[in-house]
Amino acid sequence: MSDAIAEWKSFIPASLVENNLSCDTVNIYGTPRRLAVLITGLPLQQEDCQEEVKGPNVKVAFKDGQPTKAAEGFAKKQGVELDDLVIRTTGKGEFVFVDKVIIGRMVADVLVELVPRWIFNLEGERFMRWGDGDLRFSRPIRWLLALVDDQVLPMALVNGSKIVNSDRISHGHRVLHPKSITIIKASDYVEALRHAHVIVDIEERKALITKQIQTAVAKINGHTEIYADLLAEVTNLVEYPSTVIGNFEKDFLQLPVDVITKIMVSHQRYFPVFRGYNDLELLPNFITISNGDPNKSDIIATGNERIIRARLADGRFFYETDLRNSLDSFLPKLANVTFQKDLGSVLDKSRRISKIAALISKHLHLGKDDSYNICRAALLCKADLVSQMVNEFPELQGIMGEKYALASREPELVAKAIFEHYLPRSADDVLPQTLTGQVVGLADRLDNLVSIFSLGIIPTGSSDPFALRRAANAVINISWAGNLAVNLHQLLLQISTDFVEVHDIDKYKLIKSLEDFFLQRIRTLLQDEKQIDYDLVNTILGENNPEYTARALQDLLDIRYRAIFLQEMRQKGTLDQIYEIINRSVKLAAQGELEVNHLDPEDVIDTELFQKPSEVAFYEDILRMRPQVQAVLESHNYQQLVIALTKIAPTVNNFLDGPESVLVLDPDPVIKQNRLNLLGILRNYSLLIGDFRMIVKNF
Template sequence: MRYETLLVEIGTEELPPKALLSLSEAFTAAIETQLSEGGFEFAQVRSFASPRRLAVQVSKLSSAQPDKIVEKRGPAVNVAFDDQGQPTKAALGWARGNGIEIEQAERLVTDKGEWLLFKAEQKGQTLAEVLPEYVAQALKRLPIPKPMRWGNSDAQFIRPVHTLTMLYGAELIAGSVLEVESGNHLLGHRFHSPEGVELNHADDYEAALNQAYVIADFSKRRAAIVQQIEALAHKLGGEVLADDDLLDEVTALVEWPVALFASFDEAFLSVPKEPLIVTMKDDQRYFPLHKADGSLLPQFIFISNIESKDPSQVITGNERVVRPRLADAQFFFETDKKTPLAERVAGLENVLFQKDLGSIKAKSDRIASMAAQIATLIGADASAAERAGLLCKADLSSQMVLEFPETQGVMGMHYARHDGEGEAVATAIYEHYLPRFAGDDLPQSTEGAAVAIADKLDTLVGIFGIGMIPKGDRDPFALRRAAIGLLRIIIDLRLPLDLVELVKIAQSTFGSVLTSASVADDVLDFLLGRFRATYQEQGIAVDTIQAVLARRPTRPVDFDLRVRAVQSFRSLPAADALAAANKRVSNILAKVEGDVAREIDTSLLTDPAEVALHDALQGAQQKAKASLAEDDYEAALSSLAALQEPIDSFFENVMVNADDDAVRRNRQALLGQLREAFLAIADISLLNN
């Protein structure tokens, strides 16, 4: 058996930069899976990806699959032979199908009977025999939403394919994929090495392409870009704005990165930095530079895909391209400032939020009303929150936001400051969109938090109120994101808010618009359901979350405290036993006909074990109640954890369902009090041992 390095490369036209990494990962995973499932032995699998190629390199790969014994079971012996011991048609047909005489069949004996058996040695296929199909199947599995055809070919792929290389050590594996024959010619850099390069051995892949001005390893190319831009930024006395998505996209756009810097007119710095950054990053894939105080420098770094003999020409070209875009931003800013935000609000009447819920103007009015009420509840400036709520959507009609939608909110903040609105109002306008995605910043001001909650609550209650409940993956109004964002704000900022009260406030602002009679319950259920996703992302066990959800606490901060307490409780030595005991208690009480008595008659407690449990429960309850008064659920559970021994003793020595009706009901009442003591925090009977 030989063991060599395998190299598979597909050479293409420029691949979509934002999809390059996912395509590469999927291609590598598919090849690796097929080799593993095919029984091939190998050591390391590496992926390579550049704008014009996807490649996989597999080291120490066996040249063939191992031989194996295949067992083919035939008919049962009592069916295979007749009463005279002659083979039946079924047996003869089976033998003929396996290419043997019936006498050559072995016997398989099990406790369920005896069968005919044929053991055949199956020779393993060589890599050369299976690889073309493996590659073809791997390419079919790639996440390609819209494959294309090219020329007169019937082949389909995300981009036209020009080369295919399947090289095992120095041996070229013949075959055709996507109507391209395998060869050892690799595409080089489009400008520095248009003639390409011949690959003579799979181990030489990276080095050969490097000679052709291609850094094939995505991570190495990315690291080279980071090193170059950081060195240039240091030289210019600035720092690069961190953006992993931009780095990945630029890495996917170039094969031979060369970092250069260019400048723009300092007059453009009179424009807020956000639209300038959007212009440079999103439109041109540049890396803006900022000073230590966060302000922009009038320079930017860009990555060229060539080593120019005259870099000044490349720099001048990029400066010429970006100047009109920055001039546009400057024009929009100066024009927008002529119309105060307050004057823009009326125009929002012509911008539709949702056909049944009215305009963005109506939404702004509702947000303003809700924000003022929420601000009062959390000790914020109600008038500032109300004003911010009214103005928070006004920048949607500005030319800047129409041109650069990513700047909504932040431009409202800048325009509010220009208009002389209070700083609390301006900040809240920006913060009301937060958090925009998982892990995003939260509002830092209480006024901003009030407006952010109001905005998200308005969308949730409004959309649910007209019966448009999200189903499956369909969530056109991003209600799940709004719900999780709302909960994050309340929990992380420790705001004293109750979801039931918030939903009532929101309902009151809609008047008679809402048509669903169950909107309050539906929204509450939806919000409570988001707790599970939120805490699962933090690594908290599902049954811990369910134990708290069973009690339906509607204050998010309270919910958080309970979850943390149950999580801590689970680390106690008594946790498993107490969870099991609560399950047992729950099952016993579920079978009781009628209501369980709430009062315990101590005169009926005769067994020492039930007396001990009663006394221990009274003491633990007193301590737990004191802790619960301070919302210290962890301390309360810790107090109840001391009940493990008396509970165990009770179940070992006491018959709950005693013959005496009064004694039986009294013992059920004792268990009922025990159960209620734990249910004041969570239903720990739902915890898995």
């Protein structure tokens, strides 16, 4: 229902505009039994509009000044006289036109055509046929209420032998008001349904449910978290909500809190009750949202208690059975679970994750204890998938792995990483906090990316069945959040090399596609999540610049830092102070032969060739910048380099335009190259921050 409402909110206003209809408001309502739109401020009739209709070429329409059959046919088709034809010049010559006034139709007549389109243009995965017709909808259509003010809009939905005619009849709540109701005029709709115990406004129902839950938990001195997804789901399941407080035996509280809450929330759509705010201790109660008679809440509670008791009993059986074995004893069973038909079992994947985790640990120069915990967690991270609990409740993967690891006396960091390696599970989820969890999470996702890409399954458009975009985003975000100095290029090279030893694929093609994919994700994350201006992202990533893209993949922390640094420079105005002089230097230096990675001025500049003091001053300032350049190379300290670039700006201006300016492109090629090398060294220093040619002035 929520999808249908979202579609109508977009589609119906656009449809009205397309049909030259203005209105004040378009309100979309929905319950499990009805979908409604209430439009206010519609006129009685469309406004008249003018339309220019293009006809044949003048040479075809007229011969010797007389209209041809082509002109006569065009006039007849448009319902005008030959005298009404006008000649206008276009880019393709002279053509015959007709200026027509389209008389606005009565709105009721237009709506008769539009309403069926609104209904049957809805899309959904589970639409069904009903009756003996071909019409598809999410449910069989039982009635059609269609009013324009106080008049029934005459129309019918025909589905084979089934015909649903429009009327002013609607139906109230199944239990609280089972009789049909008559809607006198359209504006009465919301209140008329309310009197029939149906609240059609979703937001109103949601607010009412929230208030009722808060009142209910207060009665039992508890607290509950109102999960957004659960609230949305139960709101769409009821027409007139009422809360019911249920109970279960205290013995079940010996189960892990996560097990109880998952059973309640995911399977029963109950709200668990905690002892207090920020308290993970559960009370033996739950809140459920009923669509029945509030006066029979005791009977409703009893039925729900019977169900939750059975579900919790199952959970306790699975939990106790799983605890009879150590977590690592589950590993052999992973051989019977297929990861992907061409990539082997989950046990094969676990071994790959463990190998990649060891590679990352070595890559990050981690100590013996950290490396052990990481490799152990990587090996065990999927073991709980074959436990009875996770087999019954897949949402508990990782959560149960952590608990079973602790019960098996695995190190606490190993247990935590088994849970954390799944983080983030969604765009708004938290990231892993421990180093062990971060590295195992990276290893798992890098294995997904390399192995799935090796099959040629690369996300295109909205298609991403293996969530590879999310996996790549997680690799980048985990590295950034954990300040992990990840050389993604080296990792992808080594992982791909190991992978192709087993699978016959083109390693370099695989690496190229992976690196291109990661660069796209880096660009997107910098712009969307870090709010970096697009031109500054281009400045640090370059545009078709292999050296810059390679630099980005070799140091994810540096790419993030430089992006944020440039954005702050723009906000403070510092970027404007150095932009002009650097950009000009870059353009001139391009006419020289100095390589962009050359940073030592003494190797390429001959002081004996200097002819003016401005050259000497430029060179001396360049020499004074070498400590700042070294600081960038050793510790990514860009701030001091920017200060030095700011200070050298007047010197460079004097070199190029001042009283002591030089002719950079001197007729003597040796002097010319010497001066271009001065500018080239300055350009190369600035390239340590970014390619200033990509910056948009006055952004």
